[in-house]
Amino acid sequence: MREMAGAVPEVSRDSETAGKQFYCRKEKSLGVLCSNFLKLYNRDGVDLIGLDDAAIKLGVERRRIYDVVNILESVGVVARKQKNQYSWKGFAAIPQALRELKEESLKENFGASGFCSSMKDLNENENKGSSQNANGEDNSSMLSKLESKREKSLWLLTQNFVKLFLCSDMDFITLDNAAAALLGDDHNSTAMRTKVRRLYDIANVFSSLNLIEKTHHPESRKPAYRWLGWTGKPNNGSVTTSDLQVPKKRIFGTDITNTKRKRADPLVGLKSNQKENVPVGIKHNDLENDGSVDKLKQHSRHSSAGFVYGPFTPRSEATVHDSAGHNSIQDLKTLASTYYPRYQNQGIL
DNA sequence: GCATCCCGCCAGCCG
DNA sequence: CGGCTGGCGGGATGC
Numbered sequence: 001m002r003e004m005a006g007a008v009p010e011v012s013r014d015s016e017t018a019g020k021q022f023y024c025r026k027e028k029s030l031g032v033l034c035s036n037f038l039k040l041y042n043r044d045g046v047d048l049i050g051l052d053d054a055a056i057k058l059g060v061e062r063r064r065i066y067d068v069v070n071i072l073e074s075v076g077v078v079a080r081k082q083k084n085q086y087s088w089k090g091f092a093a094i095p096q097a098l099r100e101l102k103e104e105s106l107k108e109n110f111g112a113s114g115f116c117s118s119m120k121d122l123n124e125n126e127n128k129g130s131s132q133n134a135n136g137e138d139n140s141s142m143l144s145k146l147e148s149k150r151e152k153s154l155w156l157l158t159q160n161f162v163k164l165f166l167c168s169d170m171d172f173i174t175l176d177n178a179a180a181a182l183l184g185d186d187h188n189s190t191a192m193r194t195k196v197r198r199l200y201d202i203a204n205v206f207s208s209l210n211l212i213e214k215t216h217h218p219e220s221r222k223p224a225y226r227w228l229g230w231t232g233k234p235n236n237g238s239v240t241t242s243d244l245q246v247p248k249k250r251i252f253g254t255d256i257t258n259t260k261r262k263r264a265d266p267l268v269g270l271k272s273n274q275k276e277n278v279p280v281g282i283k284h285n286d287l288e289n290d291g292s293v294d295k296l297k298q299h300s301r302h303s304s305a306g307f308v309y310g311p312f313t314p315r316s317e318a319t320v321h322d323s324a325g326h327n328s329i330q331d332l333k334t335l336a337s338t339y340y341p342r343y344q345n346q347g348i349l
Numbered sequence: 350g351c352a353t354c355c356c357g358c359c360a361g362c363c364g
Numbered sequence: 365c366g367g368c369t370g371g372c373g374g375g376a377t378g379c
Contacts, residue, residue, distance in 0.1 A: 025377050028355065051368090063357070066370055083363080083368065149361080152371065175353095194372060200354050223352070 031204035033060055034068050038077075038208070038234055041088050049078060049086045067154065071205045074158035094209075094230045098162065105163035157182065157195075158202050165212070165227035172217045172224040175199040209234045 026032070036058050041049055051069070055062040069086055072078045076097030078086045150156055160182050164173060179195035180187060203225055206212045210228060217224040 023377085025353090025355065030354080061357080062368085063370075064355090066368090070370080149371090154370075190373085196352095197354060197373075198371090200352090204354080 028060075029204055030064065030067055030201050031208040033058060033064055034072070034205040034208040035235065037065075037068050037072075042090065046088045048081065049088055051084050051086070067201060068205060070154040071158050071202055072209075074155050075162065075209070075211070077209075091230070091233065098166065098230060101159055101162050102166045105167045154198060154202070157198055161199060161202055162211075171226050172215070173227075174217060174220075174222050174224040175203065176222075 037054065040054070040057060049069075051062060051065050054065045054069075058065070069078055073080060073086070074097075076089055076093035077091065079089055081087045161178060164178055164181060175196050176192070178199055179192050183191055183195055203212060203214070206225075207214060210233065211230060212225045213228050215224060215226050216222060
């Protein structure tokens with residue numbers, strides 16, 4: 001994986017595979033990957049998940065698996081077992097995980113009026129106990145190191161994101177607001193931008209889990225997310241986008257990370273730091289605001305039962321739908337086999 | 350044009 | 365030291 005570049009030296013171009021698989025960003029979204037991941041492992045008998053296995057079966061770089069898995073771990077769907085291995089907990093673990101998160105956040109006074117103030121280090125405890133630090137390194141130093149690492153993790157960010165929904169009574173949250181809140185005081189544009197990127201990642205997998213739904217803020221019209229909570233199943237219970245079932249789908253396995261669009265100049269060494277102003281947060285204090293948000297809150301209470309597909313549109317919904325009745329292993333088998341990426345898969349096959 | 354967010358470089362950590 | 369992890373943000377894609 002990491003040497004992808006070397007392993008797949010721009011074979012991409014005209015080389016065989018007649019088909020011209022165009023690059024389609026949407027098909028590569030974390031949301032789609034997550035759906036496929038869930039589809040692949042949400043079955044009886046599945047207990048352990050090997051990251052390599054997942055990466056190969058899903059035809060993506062391992063790096064992406066880390067993203068999905070880290071987010072899923074935040075809501076209990078999977079749990080880290082050991083290096084390179086996670087255990088599948090299933091959707092049944094979600095309610096409990098959410099309950100705990102809510103409890104935690106309440107304890108930390110997360111929601112309430114000014115929750116954003118104490119966003120940082122809200123995980124100081126962490127049943128430590130292991131103070132066998134190395135010589136010279138005092139406990140605090142060590143802790144802060146680990147802490148800072150943990151503090152920026154996707155795992156924590158995801159949990160805090162959830163807490164935001166669980167504790168503030170707002171139903172609609174824009175990622176800008178979330179980022180601002182989760183960032184605490186430092187609102188510099190660069191940090192915001194990065195944080196928002198990560199939130200988009202999280203939002204995508206949450207959308208595929210159907211925990212949230214993307215809509216627009218009732219008044220500001222701005223894109224925002226609405227909490228749906230765990231209603232029993234991810235999306236429509238089957239994979240969203242094309243993929244599986246589409247009998248004809250183009251060869252997917254050939255594009256692991258696919259024919260990338262190579263950026264022109266590799267030595268971007270010194271970029272002019274021009275990232276000055278970015279509309280930091282939408283000003284309106286949706287968050288810290290007191291009470292007044294309640295009105296927005298009940299605006300549209302789940303109007304239709306129709307699902308929302310998150311970021312990606314299902315255009316192949318019909319297909320997915322009717323054959324979903326028997327989604328099953330067969331499909332997965334096919335999926336897996338057609339997915340074999342052509343970079344290092346000898347193992348199986 | 351701006352919202353979205355994929356991609357993969359590369360720094361830490363772990364064994 | 366090599367491999368596993370995963371933060372991070374450039375810049376491409378979508379609309």
